[in-house]
Amino acid sequence: ELRKLHQFPIIYLTAHADDETISRAKVTQPNGYIIKPFDERELHSAIEIALYKHQMDRQLMESQEWLLTTLKSIGDGVIATDLNGCIKFMNPVAESLTGWPQENALGRPLDEVFQIINENTLQPVESPVSKVLKTGQIIGLANHTLLIRQDGTRIPIKDSGAPILLNGQEKAGVVLVFQDNTQSRESERKTAAALAEKAALVTEVHHRVKNNMQVILSLLQLQSDRIAESSTPDIITDIHSRINTMAMIHDHLYQSEDLANIRISDYVKDLISIQYRTYGVDSNRISLQMEIADIQLPIAVATPLALVI
Numbered sequence: 587e588l589r590k591l592h593q594f595p596i597i598y599l600t601a602h603a604d605d606e607t608i609s610r611a612k613v614t615q616p617n618g619y620i621i622k623p624f625d626e627r628e629l630h631s632a633i634e635i636a637l638y639k640h641q642m643d644r645q646l647m648e649s650q651e652w653l654l655t656t657l658k659s660i661g662d663g664v665i666a667t668d669l670n671g672c673i674k675f676m677n678p679v680a681e682s683l684t685g686w687p688q689e690n691a692l693g694r695p696l697d698e699v700f701q702i703i704n705e706n707t708l709q710p711v712e713s714p715v716s717k718v719l720k721t722g723q724i725i726g727l728a729n730h731t732l733l734i735r736q737d738g739t740r741i742p743i744k745d746s747g748a749p750i751l752l753n754g755q756e757k758a759g760v761v762l763v764f765q766d767n768t769q770s771r772e773s774e775r776k777t778a779a780a781l782a783e784k785a786a787l788v789t790e791v792h793h794r795v796k797n798n799m800q801v802i803l804s805l806l807q808l809q810s811d812r813i814a815e816s817s818t819p820d821i822i823t824d825i826h827s828r829i830n831t832m833a834m835i836h837d838h839l840y841q842s843e844d845l846a847n848i849r850i851s852d853y854v855k856d857l858i859s860i861q862y863r864t865y866g867v868d869s870n871r872i873s874l875q876m877e878i879a880d881i882q883l884p885i886a887v888a889t890p891l892a893l894v895i
Contacts, residue, residue, distance in 0.1 A: 589614075595640035597632055599624070665762045666750065671696045671715040674759065683743070683766060685736030700762065705730035705742065714747035715760045722757070724748040733764070742767040799833035827864050831857060831892045835885060847882040850891075854878055857892055 588596065597618035598611050611619060617636035620629060657664050663680035667673055672695055676688040684691070684699055691699045702711045717725050725747050732740045745764030752758045806826045834857060835848065858874060861867070883891070 593644075595636040597636050599629075660763075662763050662765045663745075665696065665700060665764075666759060667696050667715055667762070668759045669719070669757060671713065671760070673699060680764075683733065683735070683741065683764070685739075696760075696762070699736075701734040702743070703732050703734065703740075705732050714745070714762055718747040718749050718760045719757065722749055742771045744770075796833050796837050799829050803829055803833065823864065827861065828893060830860060830864070831895075832889060834860070835889055835892060847884050848888045849880070850883045850888060851878040851880050853888065853892070854895060857895060861895075 588594070595617040596614070597620060598616050599620050599622065600607070600611075601622040602608075603621045608619070617639055618632040620632055657675070658677045660677060661679065663683045664675070664677040665673060665680050666675040672693055673691050676684075676686070676691055676699075681687055681691075686699045696715050697713050700714075703709060704711055711731055714725060726745065729744075731743055731745075733743045734740055743764045744767045745762060747760055747762045749757050750759040750761055803826055806822050806829070834853065855876060855878075858876065862869065862874075
């Protein structure tokens with residue numbers, strides 16, 4: 587009671603040295619035990635040692651409280667285990683994320699409280715404790731990891747585990763730090779959906795541009811058939827060829843997964859083939875050799891290049 591009320595050191599001064607009395611005294615954790623008769627020097631030494639030990643104990647207690655408060659205040663879940671993977675500490679965030687109160691989780695195997703599975707396969711993931719103890723290094727969980735809470739609900743998490751080392755060498759357990767990854771995962775899904783929507787929109791634009799150009803080509807062809815002057819059909823043929831060149835670019839982009847670049851070798855081969863047909867080239871008289879690197883060019887480069895060809 588004195589210790590709880592005043593927190594000052596206590597020394598027993600007694601004439602009793604029997605085992606039963608000493609055992610009873612041990613339970614109260616005194617800072618000293620002096621058996622009568624004693625001399626003043628012995629009492630002085632006992633008091634000095636008791637005061638020093640009490641000061642060290644208070645500093646240790648304050649340090650422990652500071653560390654404990656820090657761990658409890660961290661925004662991530664923290665679980666510490668011993669070498670056997672049994673839980674020795676959980677902070678409030680870990681309690682909330684797992685659904686396990688610390689008093690119910692203490693002493694239980696980590697795998698029982700911290701159950702994790704792969705989001706895609708729904709298969710259990712290797713225990714981070716065994717992995718950390720095996721490698722002796724800080725490890726992180728794989729992507730798409732789900733935590734199964736005590737009530738059976740599942741939440742995506744990301745975490746890391748590290749060994750607890752005594753004197754910088756001896757392993758004493760594992761500390762696990764993890765956090766709810768729901769918002770981040772939702773942001774990723776929204777970003778992916780937005781990119782897919784944008785890609786679909788760009789693809790549709792290329793498709794519509796190509797179709798509109800095909801309509802223009804058809805109208806030019808019809809007009810060319812009605813014109814009798816010798817030079818005019820050639821002009822229309824040139825215009826027809828240029829429009830067709832740009833229409834082909836959009837056709838290739840529409841069929842490609844990359845909506846910004848064109849594989850130039852495939853495109854030029856198709857372009858030359860169409861030019862042969864447009865100008866009525868006799869392939870028996872004029873043959874063609876092409877040496878084109880298998881590279882991709884952005885549309886801003888591919889379009890003028892195609893018009894030059």
